[in-house]
Amino acid sequence: MSLVEEFPGVRVRAPGKINVFLAVGGRHDDGYHELATAFQAVSLFEDxxxxxxxxxxxxxxxxxxxxxxxxxxxxxxxxAARLLASETGYPGGVHLDIRKEVPVAGGMGGGSADAAAALVACDALWNTGLSSAQLQALGARLGADVPFSIMGGTAIGTGRGDALNPALARGRFEWVIVPNGVGMSTPRTYGELDEMRGDAVSADQVADPAVPIEVLQALRSGDARQLAEALHNDLQAPALRLRPDVREILEFGEAQGALAGLVSGSGPTIAFLVESRAEGTALEARLTMAGYEAIGVYGPVHGARIV
Known part of the structure; x- marks a missing residue:
């Protein structure tokens, strides 16, 4: 029996992400903020x-x-499936069976990965023949992180985070992820940032954000210690103010051997950068003994693709 006979459909796997750098500019009239971010796709996947x-x-x-x-x-x-059908004139429907591995509402783009995988899967299932660039453009209409989950690897995002340029990243970076059972609202985290800055800060009142050359150099070098020095997230301070329990995890992991830790995206997941897989395994053990869930992952990995 062939694989097609066993499963008369399409399976697509898409990655979660870590924002190794995230700078947030002012808020536009539509409520979105100007962003500059460095994404890395990591080995937690949605199927x-x-x-x-x-x-x-x-x-x-x-x-x-x-x-x-x-x-x-x-x-x-x-x-995503409905949007693709509407844009291509496909007359039928689809059943999507989603198997999740990325923490829900955790700042790692799990929902965006689902949408990315759905676009790629339905395009293949329906033979609509869109290019990756066309799928990314559709994805951008659904959410700022969707295009990156299609692209994968390492990339620089600007605008709302959906204008992407691939970034060179050598080697493999090892991370330890600590998810949290209580998710966080992305709009609430951004709202807290606005409040900390003085509430309604418009886009023209904050300098255009940019990813510093130090971040690009660290990614290009493949040096975890160099990248650890460059990690930054403007949403970390508001996330920690909203969730003091997350601060405790961050401080504990850094004290237990991580090169550095940061809040992933809008939180509450914490990503700890380590120097090697062995160091990651040791940190996982220490976090687990302290009562935290800890998951070893690595990046960069591929974007959404047919399995």
Whole structure:
């Protein structure tokens, strides 16, 4: 029996991400902020299985708590499938079976990875023949992180974070991820940042953010110690103010041997950079003994692709 006969659909795997650098500019009239970020795709993946259907339906499961993931029309992956059908004139539907591994509402782009995987899967299932660039453009209409999950690797994002340019990253960077059982609202974290800066700071009142050359050099060198010196996230301070428990994890991990730690995206997941896989395994053990969940991952990895 062939693989096609065993599974008459398409399976796509898409990665979660870490923002190794994130600078946030002022807020535009539409509510979005000007961003400059360095993304790295890491080895926590979302799997999306797409099969032909008359309507658009979805099922969600996974190794993480998925109780907070919508399974109705508000789900980003389902929105992605509907958008692709609308844009290409596809007359049918699809059933999406999502298997999640990226922490939910954790600042690692799990929902965006689902949407990216859905776009790639449905394009293949329906033979709509869009290019990666066209899929990324559709993804940008769904969320700022979706295009990067299609691209993968390491990239610089500007604008809302969806204008991407690949960045050279040599070697492999080792990370230890500490998820949190209580997710955080991205809009709330940005709102806290605005409040800390003086509330309604407009885009023309804050200098255009940029990714410093030191970050690019560190990625290009493949030197974890150099990258550790360059890690930065403007959303970390507001996230820690909203969630003091996250600060405790960050301080503990850094005291236990991490080169550096930072809040991933808008939080509350913490990403600790370590020098080697052996150092990562040791840190995982220390975090686990202290009662925290710890997951060893690495980057960069590929973007959304058919498995």
């Amino acid at each position: 999306v299985y797409a099969t032909h259907a008359d309507d658009f339906t979805i099922a969600v499961s996974g190794s993480v708590d998925v109780s907070g993931v919508p399974q109705d029309e508000s789900n980003l992956a389902l929105k």
